[in-house]
Each structure stands twice: as C-alpha cells, then as structure tokens.
Amino acid sequence: MQRKAYVPGTAALLAALLAGCTSGSADKDTTDNANPGTGTTASAVAEPGKYRVLPEACSAVDHDTLDSLLPGIAQIADADQRDKAYEGEATLTYDTDRKVGCRWKVESAAATDHLLVDFERVVSYDTAVSDDSQAEQLYATRETAADLPEPTASTVAAGSEPSSSSTESPSSPSSSPTSSPTSTVSPTGSPSGSPPASGSGSGSQSSPSASSAANLQPRTLDGLGDEGFLDDQLNGAGSAAGQRTVTVVFRTSNVIVTIEYEEQPTATGTVPDSKEMQDRAQNLAAQLADSLNG
Numbered sequence: 001m002q003r004k005a006y007v008p009g010t011a012a013l014l015a016a017l018l019a020g021c022t023s024g025s026a027d028k029d030t031t032d033n034a035n036p037g038t039g040t041t042a043s044a045v046a047e048p049g050k051y052r053v054l055p056e057a058c059s060a061v062d063h064d065t066l067d068s069l070l071p072g073i074a075q076i077a078d079a080d081q082r083d084k085a086y087e088g089e090a091t092l093t094y095d096t097d098r099k100v101g102c103r104w105k106v107e108s109a110a111a112t113d114h115l116l117v118d119f120e121r122v123v124s125y126d127t128a129v130s131d132d133s134q135a136e137q138l139y140a141t142r143e144t145a146a147d148l149p150e151p152t153a154s155t156v157a158a159g160s161e162p163s164s165s166s167t168e169s170p171s172s173p174s175s176s177p178t179s180s181p182t183s184t185v186s187p188t189g190s191p192s193g194s195p196p197a198s199g200s201g202s203g204s205q206s207s208p209s210a211s212s213a214a215n216l217q218p219r220t221l222d223g224l225g226d227e228g229f230l231d232d233q234l235n236g237a238g239s240a241a242g243q244r245t246v247t248v249v250f251r252t253s254n255v256i257v258t259i260e261y262e263e264q265p266t267a268t269g270t271v272p273d274s275k276e277m278q279d280r281a282q283n284l285a286a287q288l289a290d291s292l293n294g
Contacts, residue, residue: 046124049131049254051292054119057102058088060288061117069115069261069280072108088115097121111272114262117288122254131254139227139251146231146247148218216274221282225252225289230282232274242271246278248285252292259285 063086067074076082091101101118122135221228228250235243241264248259261281263272 045127046130046133049122049135051121051253051255053097054100054121054255055291057100057117057119058090060102060119060291061088061104061115061284062287065284065287066104066115069284070104070106070113071110072106072113073104075108076106091116091118098123109266111263111265113264114260116258116260117284118258118260120256120258122256135251135254135256136226139249139256142249142256143220143227143229146218146229146249148220148229148231151219152214212275216278221248221250221285224248224282224285225250225257225292227251228285230278232278234271234274241265241268244272244274244277246274246281248281250285250289252289255292257285257288257292259288 061069066086070085073082073085076085085104085106088102088104091103093099093101099118099120101116104113104115106113122131122138124131124134126134216232218231219229221230228248231245231247231249233245233247235245243262243264245260245262247261250257259281261277261284263277265272
C-alpha cells in the first residue's frame, strides 16, 4: 500500500498556532492577575453610616423633660389621660428603619404647647458617596432653608450653652416681680414681671439687655452632634397672643434629628419667652445627642 507524503510545513504551522493560543491565554491571565487593582476590578465602595437603626421616638423623651417642655401635662387630673399625654402620638411613617417621629400636644390654662421629635437615618444609594456625606448634604440644605442671619459679635459663644446662663441670682433687682409693669413686653417677647411657666427659671421675669436679645437670634450651635442650628420664629405679636416656634436641628453621623417646640399662650397680648423655650429645646437636643452616642 502506498503511504501519503509527509508535509513538514503543515506540521510547523499547526505547532505555531497552538503555541500562540497557549501563550495568549497565559499572557491574559498574567495581566489580569498581576494588577488586581486595575482593569476590570470595581472601584472601592463608600463606607456605610454609623447608625443602622433608629430609636423609638415616643420613648426618647423622659417624663421630667416633658414636664418642663409641656407644663400642662402634670396638671392633668385623670391618671389615664395623663399617661396617654406622656406617651405622645407616633408620626406616620412607611419605613421605621429610615424615619421615625413623635408628637405631643398639651393644653393648660396658660397656653397650648406642641412638641415634635423626628429622627431620620440617611442612606446613600450612590456607592461613591458615603451615608455621612449624603446626610451632610441634606443637613446643609435644611440649614440654608432656615435662612439664619449672619452672626454678630454679640452672638459669639452664645450657641453652645443651652441653660447654664438662664439662672439669675435670686437677689438680682431685675428678677423682682415689681421691677417693671406687667404690660411691658421684653425684647425677647415675654411679658416682663409675669410669673414663669412651670419648670422654668426665675430669669424669665427680667428684661434682658440688647446683647442678650441678640444672643437669642437664630444661629448655628456648637458642640451639638457634628453640626446643628437653632431657629426661633414668632407669629402674631401685638394685641393677639403670640405663637412662638423654636426649632433645633442637628446631625450626628448619618442621622438628622429635628425638634420643633411651639407654644401658643391663652391670654391676649401674651408672648412666649424666647430664652425659656430655647433653653428647653436645646436641653432636649443635648439629651438626644447623648443617647445616640451612648
């Protein structure tokens, strides 16, 4: 039988092709494995926020603090109604992992007081933006919307002391109920000489100086979370009873806390005291900040 002729060129070509395929695959693997931080490797993901859950809002404020913020609550005679008032009412929310809040409303002979506490946990859906950065941007938007006035020299160092400066010496002449007529309204908007609300200090009876009034203007707050601000708005001043709303907003990591404290006096011509309400709201804010960091 006749044998087929052997073609050396064909064998050489096949060998070259096989060597090339093997070499290309090895080179690719070497390239991919040699630089794991480049090429097809995904970029680093931003760090998640510190907080993964939120507190129970209606349990976040203790009874003593509610007694101070809502003076009429301790005057409720019926024990069941008083307990219900302390419990508050949870705000409507569709995701308690992201947002929770609680409202209280208490009426008394002197005024009607409202309190809202709101917690919001900010989550970034952009892998390149951390939860903290997203919360910082949201907080900045809210501070800008508050349109705080430019700080003056008299407001320096006034934003971080919620209550220590509110107590005056009992012997101070200005704290005497006879120091000024009861019909005179002080620069802060409170009737001078009128008795303080339950739970407030004696300093509410005196007429503060112009510098003290300036220190009560809306402002940023130092030492409260990572950043914070206070807003103070008065509506209906003059012959009508003035409604004052003090708002404190602060951020700690990826959680933003909002406190809205509102008082509507019953008597015509009466205006809630700015310093008392600001001190109470800031004290509550400090407690909530401590509880988050605890």
